[in-house]
Amino acid sequence: MNPSSQPRRAQPLEVTEWLNTDHPIELDSLVGKVVVIYAFQMLCPGCVMHGLPQAAKVSRLYPKDEVQVIGLHSVFEHHDVMTVPALKTFVSEYSYNFPIAVDKPADVGPTPITMSNYAMRGTPTVILIDKAGSLRFQRFGQLTDMQIGSYIGRLLTESGSDHQDLSTTGSESDTDGCTSEGCKA
Amino acid sequence: MNPSSQPRRAQPLEVTEWLNTDHPIELDSLVGKVVVIYAFQMLCPGCVMHGLPQAAKVSRLYPKDEVQVIGLHSVFEHHDVMTVPALKTFVSEYSYNFPIAVDKPADVGPTPITMSNYAMRGTPTVILIDKAGSLRFQRFGQLTDMQIGSYIGRLLTESGSDHQDLSTTGSESDTDGCTSEGCKA
Amino acid sequence: MNPSSQPRRAQPLEVTEWLNTDHPIELDSLVGKVVVIYAFQMLCPGCVMHGLPQAAKVSRLYPKDEVQVIGLHSVFEHHDVMTVPALKTFVSEYSYNFPIAVDKPADVGPTPITMSNYAMRGTPTVILIDKAGSLRFQRFGQLTDMQIGSYIGRLLTESGSDHQDLSTTGSESDTDGCTSEGCKA
Amino acid sequence: MNPSSQPRRAQPLEVTEWLNTDHPIELDSLVGKVVVIYAFQMLCPGCVMHGLPQAAKVSRLYPKDEVQVIGLHSVFEHHDVMTVPALKTFVSEYSYNFPIAVDKPADVGPTPITMSNYAMRGTPTVILIDKAGSLRFQRFGQLTDMQIGSYIGRLLTESGSDHQDLSTTGSESDTDGCTSEGCKA
Numbered sequence: 001m002n003p004s005s006q007p008r009r010a011q012p013l014e015v016t017e018w019l020n021t022d023h024p025i026e027l028d029s030l031v032g033k034v035v036v037i038y039a040f041q042m043l044c045p046g047c048v049m050h051g052l053p054q055a056a057k058v059s060r061l062y063p064k065d066e067v068q069v070i071g072l073h074s075v076f077e078h079h080d081v082m083t084v085p086a087l088k089t090f091v092s093e094y095s096y097n098f099p100i101a102v103d104k105p106a107d108v109g110p111t112p113i114t115m116s117n118y119a120m121r122g123t124p125t126v127i128l129i130d131k132a133g134s135l136r137f138q139r140f141g142q143l144t145d146m147q148i149g150s151y152i153g154r155l156l157t158e159s160g161s162d163h164q165d166l167s168t169t170g171s172e173s174d175t176d177g178c179t180s181e182g183c184k185a
Numbered sequence: 186m187n188p189s190s191q192p193r194r195a196q197p198l199e200v201t202e203w204l205n206t207d208h209p210i211e212l213d214s215l216v217g218k219v220v221v222i223y224a225f226q227m228l229c230p231g232c233v234m235h236g237l238p239q240a241a242k243v244s245r246l247y248p249k250d251e252v253q254v255i256g257l258h259s260v261f262e263h264h265d266v267m268t269v270p271a272l273k274t275f276v277s278e279y280s281y282n283f284p285i286a287v288d289k290p291a292d293v294g295p296t297p298i299t300m301s302n303y304a305m306r307g308t309p310t311v312i313l314i315d316k317a318g319s320l321r322f323q324r325f326g327q328l329t330d331m332q333i334g335s336y337i338g339r340l341l342t343e344s345g346s347d348h349q350d351l352s353t354t355g356s357e358s359d360t361d362g363c364t365s366e367g368c369k370a
Numbered sequence: 371m372n373p374s375s376q377p378r379r380a381q382p383l384e385v386t387e388w389l390n391t392d393h394p395i396e397l398d399s400l401v402g403k404v405v406v407i408y409a410f411q412m413l414c415p416g417c418v419m420h421g422l423p424q425a426a427k428v429s430r431l432y433p434k435d436e437v438q439v440i441g442l443h444s445v446f447e448h449h450d451v452m453t454v455p456a457l458k459t460f461v462s463e464y465s466y467n468f469p470i471a472v473d474k475p476a477d478v479g480p481t482p483i484t485m486s487n488y489a490m491r492g493t494p495t496v497i498l499i500d501k502a503g504s505l506r507f508q509r510f511g512q513l514t515d516m517q518i519g520s521y522i523g524r525l526l527t528e529s530g531s532d533h534q535d536l537s538t539t540g541s542e543s544d545t546d547g548c549t550s551e552g553c554k555a
Numbered sequence: 556m557n558p559s560s561q562p563r564r565a566q567p568l569e570v571t572e573w574l575n576t577d578h579p580i581e582l583d584s585l586v587g588k589v590v591v592i593y594a595f596q597m598l599c600p601g602c603v604m605h606g607l608p609q610a611a612k613v614s615r616l617y618p619k620d621e622v623q624v625i626g627l628h629s630v631f632e633h634h635d636v637m638t639v640p641a642l643k644t645f646v647s648e649y650s651y652n653f654p655i656a657v658d659k660p661a662d663v664g665p666t667p668i669t670m671s672n673y674a675m676r677g678t679p680t681v682i683l684i685d686k687a688g689s690l691r692f693q694r695f696g697q698l699t700d701m702q703i704g705s706y707i708g709r710l711l712t713e714s715g716s717d718h719q720d721l722s723t724t725g726s727e728s729d730t731d732g733c734t735s736e737g738c739k740a
Contacts, residue, residue, distance in 0.1 A: 093230055147704065154711060330519065459637075
């Protein structure tokens with residue numbers, strides 16, 4: 001799950017609509033910042049109870065010119081009720097104010113395109129992109145606040161081509177369906 | 186908000202559909218049990234983060250023949266996205282297994298009928314009905330676990346016509362809109 | 371652990387010193403109130419992290435003329451460091467303001483007298499005495515806030531000789547030594 | 556409180572006794588690791604409820620060859636009851652297993668020597684020393700898990716002489732005496 005010696009460029013987000021931002025955000029435009037993406041579904045308990053509150057904490061802790069938090073609504077089930085209007089109500093009621101992208105539905109199958117491109121296993125999934133625009137970390141399930149803080153701290157500090165492997169702690173959830181950890185695709 | 190010397194009979198729930206039960210539940214059929222109703226909206230943060238998890242704890246703690254927990258989906262805003270199919274997905278994803286009723290929409294206006302009949306001020310609202318079927322407590326906003334436990338304990342123990350006033354602690358939320366406390370109508 | 375059909379009179383507390391009260395408290399003088407005793411040791415993690423904070427919450431929630439909270443420092447190990455002066459510093463630093471009694475050391479053996487008389491298995495132990503002065507509940511280990519609230523609510527409401535068995539939920543800890551649950555004698 | 560452009564070498568710890576280690580630990584011997592020191596008092600509520608549990612989490616999260624956690628018992632009040640034997644009991648009961656140093660009492664005055672040398676304002680105080688042995692961060696009061704994780708992550712990653720200022724977030728507590736935040740000297 002973790003690109004090791006040769007980090008690869010993070011693939012573009014395929015998005016149909018953005019919330020909480022005046023204009024679409026291209027990953028390319030974020031070079032120089034650490035990017036933290038929380039993929040979620042608005043009716044996924046592990047996302048609502050843990051992932052998104054943590055995303056909001058990250059957004060509050062770090063200066064905007066150093067860390068960019070992005071929510072990515074990657075709906076792979078129950079598409080009929082997790083619609084864009086429903087998402088907008090959800091985001092407004094919870095007062096989340098970081099940018100949130102709607103993952104682009106696929107022509108075939110339930111999994112949206114960015115979710116497929118990143119080979120995500122479910123929601124929540126946390127993705128970290130370094131200041132050079134490379135994908136450095138991806139995990140399905142929950143991270144503690146100390147873990148995410150530590151990963152962000154590492155990416156904030158590194159310079160040049162000295163890329164350490166971030167995945168030294170924790171493990172992925174392996175239960176099917178929705179648990180307190182998350183919802184598996 | 187609290188019926189004092191003369192508790193009045195709890196009004197019937199006006200319901201269009203029930204989840205997690207084979208048959209509609211009439212309050213009259215629950216005489217002999219303490220009834221704990223959590224009125225909520227599926228996109229109300231105070232309901233999702235506090236009210237419903239507490240309802241589930243109440244449901245797990247007490248024997249079914251002593252305490253009946255009922256969720257009441259009283260949608261007074263954003264009706265287009267808090268639909269019955271959306272509610273069913275929500276309840277399934279969160280694995281709530283106590284009975285949940287859909288409050289009946291009014292012919293005129295956004296407030297559903299049971300919510301109006303009980304003069305609820307928003308969600309979450311906790312309602313307690315004693316073993317004789319009388320409305321004994323109603324509050325908009327959040328109760329601590331110790332408070333709700335204490336109220337239920339009192340109602341479980343009283344017998345005959347010795348009705349104490351339960352409302353000795355806490356106070357109602359008074360903020361407009363949705364806060365961490367709840368959503369105001 | 372729970373007196374069932376025939377609740378017995380709670381035995382007197384054997385105390386060498388009281389904190390946070392001008393005068394010694396006799397259980398007999400508390401008839402008419404529900405009494406909640408938290409037996410603890412000042413260096414028992416389960417007491418410090420859970421039991422005493424819960425005792426403080428009980429003390430804040432209920433009117434003083436209805437519920438009397440008492441801390442009971444029942445030291446059965448490490449007597450050399452859990453002294454009365456150490457206890458006084460502990461209570462002052464944590465700003466606990468409910469009455470706290472020092473359990474009377476035995477002439478022989480490490481277990482203090484009240485702890486022996488009540489056959490406590492370790493700390494924390496929660497003891498509930500009803501308004502008539504009868505011992506109604508005793509448990510080693512931790513109770514949730516909802517459980518303790520429920521038990522207190524029941525005892526507050528009952529009148530006359532109608533004594534229900536309170537011990538319908540939860541179970542005792544069974545690990546040796548100190549765990550997050552408590553310290554076993 | 557934070558050395559900016561010119562980080563200075565961390566002063567040696569002045570210690571009378573070590574717990575949880577076979578041999579005294581010299582800061583000089585830790586060059587190459589990030590060192591996280593939690594100064595505490597065993598009867599300081601903010602230390603017991605927050606600081607030390609966080610120290611234990613740090614100790615569990617990071618490999619021993621990358622991050623060294625040290626507890627520093629810096630007693631500046633109530634010396635008669637926060638003795639070394641009392642500390643040993645405390646550490647044993649709470650099952651803390653990272654190295655803990657006893658700050659050396661001063662010849663004159665209540666404040667121990669390391670606490671004075673570092674100009675600490677009270678307990679808990681968190682101190683971070685980088686891989687080169689320089690003092691990089693010091694704060695009285697509580698840090699969130701995300702903050703401490705972030706600081707450690709930064710120090711783990713930097714190399715050479717590229718020293719960023721860590722103190723971009725949070726603020727010090729300013730209340731006198733012991734609060735939930737900590738105890739002020």
